[in-house]
Amino acid sequence: MEALLAIVIGVLYTAGIYMMLRRSLVKVIFGLVFLGHAANLLIFTLGRITTGKPPFVAAGATSVVEPFADPLPQALILTAIIIGFGVQAFAIILFKKAYHTVGTDDVDKMNSTDRIE
């Protein structure tokens, strides 16, 4: 399972970086989304994958017995997903607005702020 996830994470990072280097704004957004997913999956994998062992303290015991699933990575991922959701939604609105104001979705043509008069 870890090996499969590692490959998926690697593919997502590669795809994300590749898409971010494209000239079209839409692909840049996809790149950002992929990178976010890749980071989330990475946290998920690194938090050790344990199936069917909830981190509950059994009746009468004082602590949890190993191995148990760590709930914290899920909390982290949930936070990261929510933040990613908000940021990506904003990015989509911004990029759409950019398409309307600048009149192109080619990143290379958005260079009016870089020109030296």
Place this chain on the structure above:
Amino acid sequence: MYSIILSSTTRIVTPLLLLFSFFLLIRGHNEPGGGFVGGLVAATAFLLYLIAFGVLRVKRLLRIEPLFLIALGLLITLVSSLFGLFFQEEFMKGFWLKEEIPILGKFGTPFLFDIGVYFLVIGVILKIIFSLAEEDKD
């Protein structure tokens, strides 16, 4: 685009979704659910309404600005986090009422926080959707 199938389904599904979102919110603390999921479901209800009837009808249905919902949600979360300070305890410490309230069950500051999140999520998502939908017109 007006579709009679979609619009008549929406009329039934929207209230159901809103009801379901309340259910998710209330059962949230100890079981799967909570403010965030509930807010998402409620926002989906409005989104479905928007797809069926258009932006203006949703705004009429909602009556208040999404921004007001955002502010309200933030205010509730702020108040819920301040209880710890009132009682000379740590910031954001959770407090629970001793007795259970009918329907709601156990009530305390984390639940209040969840309610704040619920409104905040509805507000934010509606704000995003409105600004995307309104730009489409021009």
Place this chain on the structure above:
Amino acid sequence: MNLILVLPILIPFTTAILCLFFWKNIKAQRIFHLSGAFLYLIFSFVLFSEVRTNGILVTQVGDWVAPFGITFVGDLFSAIMILINGIIGFATAIYAVGSIDEKRAQYGFYPLLQFLIMGISGAFLTGDIFNLYVWFEVMLMSSFVLIALGGTKPQIEGAIKYVTLNLLSSAFFLTGCGILYGVAGTLNLADLSIKLAELNNPGLVTVIGMLFLVSFGIKAGIFPLFFWLPASYHTPPAAVSAIFGGMMTKVGVYSLIRVYTLLFNHDIGYTHTIILVLASFTMVTGVLGAFAQTEFRRILSFHIVSQIGYMILGLAIFTPLSIAGTIFYIAHNIFAKTNLFFISGVVRSISGSYSLKKLGGLYKPYPMLGILFLISAFALAGIPPLSGFWAKFIVIKAALEVEDLISVAVALFVSLLTLLSMIKIWNDAFWKDKIDSESEEEVNQFKSMSKVKKIFFLSPIVLLALITISIGFFPEFLFSLSRDAAEQLLNPQIYIEAVLGKVK
């Protein structure tokens, strides 16, 4: 005591909520906004003096014990940054009331500025690496909207670069957090410091450190990663670029210092040499980039990059004196840089342009403005007896002590070029004759401003200039503070004991 530690977050949060409730009423928003910023200033000072007398303050949010819950920590370095944030936030609040147009105010400029201040304070105060990520996002989210607010074409183009690169940096940050949690099983900075030392695997820790270096490096604008900064910081209104140029990049520097003193201090020979090389390159590229520019704020933006180099240099040398120099430098630079951006806004309102080619002859009608500009510009370049001189002096002395002569040479050379670049702005904007003087009357918005508005517009500039001068004449106070803060930073044990209690 824990109340003082959360107030720098609660005050801007409450203010922003109040502003949101009064969305339509800009006058009420202004009042909330100003009083919020003023309260923040007061309580940041209270926090500062409290930390100074009583040492590190710690609060466990929600009463969850240290390595498990989120901790807020105020050590001397954080307290200094919070105090500076209070002063800059207050100055920007006043300046914004004088300079922000009605349209931007209607679209929520004031609440967004408060959210930004909240995010910055959170980043300074938190003692948890993932929480730092969350505060970064709060800060970034509001800065995204602030930079695009108004929706002019250059703003949108600048915003795209800003948003994309900062999101990339956040992805790196998140990856770093994930790996850290994977290897150490904790996110609390103090606990991480212990766990990473116990891990005994400097190679892996260095890799994680490099991830954070890239992430914070993008935010701080260090050498190969700074391109978004001069492409976007000159597009929004002057009040926004002032707080961005003053505070935002320094949050990146703050985080770099925090993680490289507390977490990644095991393989100093390797990591800090990389930072040292990057520092020199940052200084040189920044100042050379500024040379090519002919736009007031773009020159300033490139100088942000070059000044970041000095701060990173202090971190890279890693002696008590050099870290003290870095903190001194951050403090001095925030005041000088913010003030220069403020002045650029006034110049723009007088002449209707930021382009040096279109400016000119401002000294004759506005001599005081020229002098205020010179104070900040000379402070930036490091002319004695202004604040920049002492800042550069300490950093360079620290470099001399470890006999790093190349860095000394680079730093001196760059400060000379900085002076040249400031003189270029002075010559073009203030000294030379204006080429087409007819159009002046039409574009001069400054003259037609009401007296109250002018006071709002100019008083923060005077305030910051006074601070710059007083740091220059009485550097002893800030220097002893920086030295104490540096001592705390270089002895992570103090921080760890304050957070986790006396373990072992």
